[in-house]
Amino acid sequence: MAETILITLIIFSSIFGVIFTFLSTRNKERLALIENGADAKLFNSGKKYSFGQFILNLALLAIGVGIGVLVGAMFNNGGMDEGVAFTSCIFIFGGIGLMVSFFLNRKLDKEDN
The missing domain is CATH 1.20.5 (Single alpha-helices involved in coiled-coils or other helix-helix interfaces)
Structure with a gap:
């Protein structure tokens, strides 16, 4: 205790x-x-993200992780080792979700300017 x-x-x-x-x-x-x-003004030179962009990043990461878990379960049923299937799919699809989020945020920034 x-x-x-x-x-x-x-x-x-x-x-x-x-x-x-x-x-x-x-x-x-x-x-x-x-x-x-x-x-x-030197201190305010950084790019600020809006709350909507943060939520978009989080949502797409969560979607990617969820898809990674589903695909990992399918690979696990197909005979792949459980640890390898889940871990690799979660990281791969989470990364894909973050990449999609990056490109969507860049597109939204271009539309704002």
């Missing part, structure tokens, strides 16, 4: 430590750039 609590505390404190270090370092870096006269 005590081991589970200790492991949980260690995991969450490690995650908190990494996030805190990342955010504080980023803040110090930005403050140093501003003090040296850098333009504040």
Whole structure:
């Protein structure tokens, strides 16, 4: 019982430590750039994804994984080893789903511009 609590505390404190270090370092870096006269627009130069694009990525990944599980089950019934069939099909079809999502997002970006 005590081991589970200790492991949980260690995991969450490690995650908190990494996030805190990342955010504080980023803040110090930005403050140093501003003090040296850098333009504040430098921080907003990254491309921002909309919530709809994130949902599209997640949906197509989930569809790909679901199809991968179905195809893996068919390969498993066909005589292929269970671990190989499911693992390979999940990764292959999940990757195909992400590729389709990439091309759809690129097409949507071109239509917006």
